[in-house]
């Protein structure tokens with residue numbers, strides 16, 4: 001299992017960061033209302049998405065699905081949103097529920 005963490009302060013407002021917390025792939029967007037933490041597993045066939053800063057979308061490199069920063073689908077073939085994950089901030093680090 002990989003040991004990894006993401007500090008909330010390292011995600012500027014209006015930006016997304018794809019990475020891992022523990023062994024879970026996550027896609028985290030810093031919105032004006034706070035962080036949106038998503039499981040970064042494309043609902044089409046399971047690839048990990050990348051943050052597209054120009055379009056402000058999560059883009060899947062495998063078959064072209066695109067997601068809104070909140071995980072909802074903007075373009076298929078994916079039909080379902082990325083899964084939202086509960087989290088808390090502990091000592092500045094994002095910890096999954």
Ligand code: FES
Pocket residue numbers: 042043044045046047060061062063064065076077078
């Ligand atoms: S796995 Fe993401 S579009 Fe197919």
